Amino acid sequence: MGLLSELKLAVPWGHIATKAWGSLKGHPVLCLHGWLDNANSFDRLIPLLPQALKWNRFSLMGHSFGGTVAGMFSSVFPEMVDKLILLDSLPFILDINEVNNVLTYKRQAIEHVLQLEASQKPSMVIGPEEMLQGLLKNNTHVGEECGKLLLQRGTKQVASGLVLNRDRRISWPELGFDYLSRELMQLATQKLQAHVLIIKAAHGLSNVRKDQTDQELLLFSISVLRTVLKERFQFVEIPGNHYIHMNKPQQVAEIVGAFLQGQEVAPAS
Known part of the structure; x- marks a missing residue:
């Protein structure tokens, strides 16, 4: 799967630079990179994923803060997103303070x-x-x-x-982070229509911080997603750090590829 083209999307303050991979015949999957990263962070992963899949709706894959943006979009416009893939990320940011x-x-x-x-x-x-x-x-x-x-x-x-x-x-x-309360997070999760996959890095950001509050909010988020989405939610933890999609693209691609094709991914370790 090669690079299809470089695109520039015009916006009032300038442009958003994007890259397009793969076949035009397949329904698009929009990939959102992490905060202060860029589209090159997907260069190693995208060529390993299946292409030309004809999904009926839009799919989103996001790393880090890009995953949170994808999660918020999927709850605000639930009818537009069929699959949501989060790479060492959560769909919403919880911070009571x-x-x-x-x-x-x-x-x-x-x-x-x-x-x-x-x-x-x-x-x-x-x-x-x-x-x-x-x-x-x-x-x-x-x-x-x-x-x-x-x-x-x-x-x-x-x-x-x-x-x-x-x-x-x-x-x-x-400028971009929107924090939610536990109650609002539960409401936003109930709005999701998408099948959701979280690939958590064993040594990702949540583990590095080792803050007790962060850990509690992480466990709460996973619990809500499991309870509300049921069979539409899958979670897998793999060895690696926050940039697992760049450092271990083959392992991530196998999991993401299976999920995109409607298969059960490996259980959490």
Whole structure:
């Protein structure tokens, strides 16, 4: 399965860069990368998945924050999504403290956007090796080979080095993260019509943080999904870190491929 084309989707503030793989005959699966990543994070996984499958509805696959965006979309527009695949991610973000301070949080988001838009500070130019080492230092789950793949798309070459080519406004998590209470999460889950698969990394983000509250919210989320979705929910845990789809694409592809074709995936370890 080769790259079909590079696409640019026009939006009021510029464009969204996308990549298309595979056959035009199959119904599309939209893949959403993680926060501050880019479409290259799927380069190793997509060629290993089955193609030209004629699903009746739209399917979504998301990694990390991309999975949360996919989950929210699937509950807001449930009739549009038939399958939802979450790679080391959950469909909704639970954070009781942030829910209680939601107005303050939204104010900070607006203020940060205004600050960035008013800033005339040019993008920082960094040498290729320094850029790579900075990425690896800030994200210990990304190996050198995968880091180079992300920077290949996430930077652009200028005369004296590389600059990041992302919209700086997305560097503030509060601009995109919507926190839900337990009650709202249960309601959102009840709206889902999709079959849902979660592939959890044994050493993913939830394990690295080791925060007791995070662990409790993770277990609560899984419990609600199992209770509400029943046979429409599948969960599997595999060895690896947060970037399992890049570091272990073959193993992830086998699970995702089986799920897309309506098969039972391996049970959680």
